[in-house]
Amino acid sequence: MRALANGLGRPVRRAGPAGVADVVRRVGGLQAQTWPAAALAVRARSTATTWADVDTARLVDRTVVRGWFQRGTLHLVATEDAGWLLRALGPVTEDRTARRYAELGLSETVRRDAATVIEAETAGRGPLTRAEIGEALVAKGLLPEPTGQAVYALIRYAGLHGLLCYGPDRGSKETWVAIRQPRRGTGRAVRPVPRGVRAGHPGRPRDLGRPAGP
Numbered sequence: 069m070r071a072l073a074n075g076l077g078r079p080v081r082r083a084g085p086a087g088v089a090d091v092v093r094r095v096g097g098l099q100a101q102t103w104p105a106a107a108l109a110v111r112a113r114s115t116a117t118t119w120a121d122v123d124t125a126r127l128v129d130r131t132v133v134r135g136w137f138q139r140g141t142l143h144l145v146a147t148e149d150a151g152w153l154l155r156a157l158g159p160v161t162e163d164r165t166a167r168r169y170a171e172l173g174l175s176e177t178v179r180r181d182a183a184t185v186i187e188a189e190t191a192g193r194g195p196l197t198r199a200e201i202g203e204a205l206v207a208k209g210l211l212p213e214p215t216g217q218a219v220y221a222l223i224r225y226a227g228l229h230g231l232l233c234y235g236p237d238r239g240s241k242e243t244w245v246a247i248r249q250p251r252r253g254t255g256r257a258v259r260p261v262p263r264g265v266r267a268g269h270p271g272r273p274r275d276l277g278r279p280a281g282p
Contacts, residue, residue, distance in 0.1 A: 084116075084117070084121050084124075085117075085121045085122075085124040085125035085128070085129050085131065086125075086131075087114055087116055087117045087121065088110055088114070088117050088121050088122050088124075088125035088126075088131070088132060089125055089129075089131035089132055089146060091110050091113045091114050091117070092110070092132045092144055092145060092146050093146045093149070094113070095113065096145070096149070097137055097138055097143040097144065097145040097149070097153070098110065098143060098144045098145075099141070099142070099143060099144075100134050100142045100143050100144040101141060101142050103134070103234075103237070106122070106134065106144045107119050107122045107123075109144075110122050110144075123236075126144070126234075127235070127236050130147055131146065131147055132144055132145065132146055132147060133145055133146075133147050133150045133233045133247075134233055134234040135150065135154075135227045135232075135233040135234060136161065136224055136227045136228050137150070137153045137154065137157060138153070138157065139157075139161075140157070140160075140161035140164065140165070140224075140228070142234075150230070150233075150247075151230065154228065154229070154230045158228045158229065158230075161228055162225075162228060165221075168221065169221065172217060172218045172221055173218070174218060174221060174222065174225075178210055178222075179222065179225050181208070181210055182205055182208075182210050182211075182222040182225070182226070183222070183225055183226040183229055183231055185204055185205060185208050185210065186201055186204070186205070186222065186223065186226045186231065186232060186244075187226060187231040187232060187246050187248070189201065189204045190232050190235075190244055190245050190246040191246035191248060194245070195235035195236060195238065195243035195244065195245050196243055196244060196245075197238060197241045197242070197243050198219055198220060198223065198241070198242065199214060199215070199241075201219060201222075201223060201244065202214030202215060202219040205219065205222065210222075223244060227244075230247060231246065231247060231248075232244045232245060232246050232247055233245065233247055
């Protein structure tokens with residue numbers, strides 16, 4: 069039953085980027101701490117998708133999103149599931165991160181102001197690296213330097229509030245993009261909407277906030 073619930077016993081046969089989205093929808097989300105692992109996890113649950121299809125689904129069609137969801141760790145989820153997952157799990161993750169914010173000297177005001185700056189910068193300038201986001205935060209007087217763990221903590225904070233997600237890698241560097249960035253060729257913003265929880269997957273926020281397993 070667990071193999072079936074995880075999409076391993078009944079692989080998706082649809083080809084192309086649409087097949088990628090089908091895989092992610094079926095399992096509710098795939099661990100994506102590293103992008104290669106996420107792409108391989110999709111392939112393990114499909115008979116016809118390729119690495120290029122996974123990239124297209126995430127970066128062009130934007131039918132899947134890589135961001136901080138279950139347990140506050142990086143997952144690949146269907147775009148239409150991103151909104152309700154963040155609403156259900158974001159507050160839990162925020163509570164668990166409060167101590168770390170305090171250690172980094174990031175007050176609630178700084179976090180909120182930083183999230184506004186990060187969203188505006190990524191929406192206006194396109195995909196930005198960690199260093200570029202750090203420079204923008206320094207320019208606004210929110211951080212003393214553009215490096216260090218505080219930059220990533222603020223990027224993650226913005227992601228937990230549904231403002232940005234991972235974009236295309238720039239060489240060996242990761243980038244982030246605004247979620248409200250228009251879809252290519254449509255001029256419409258990507259606004260995830262709730263779709264409900266499928267049978268066979270956790271149905272309560274506290275279930276989604278812990279790892280699957282015995």
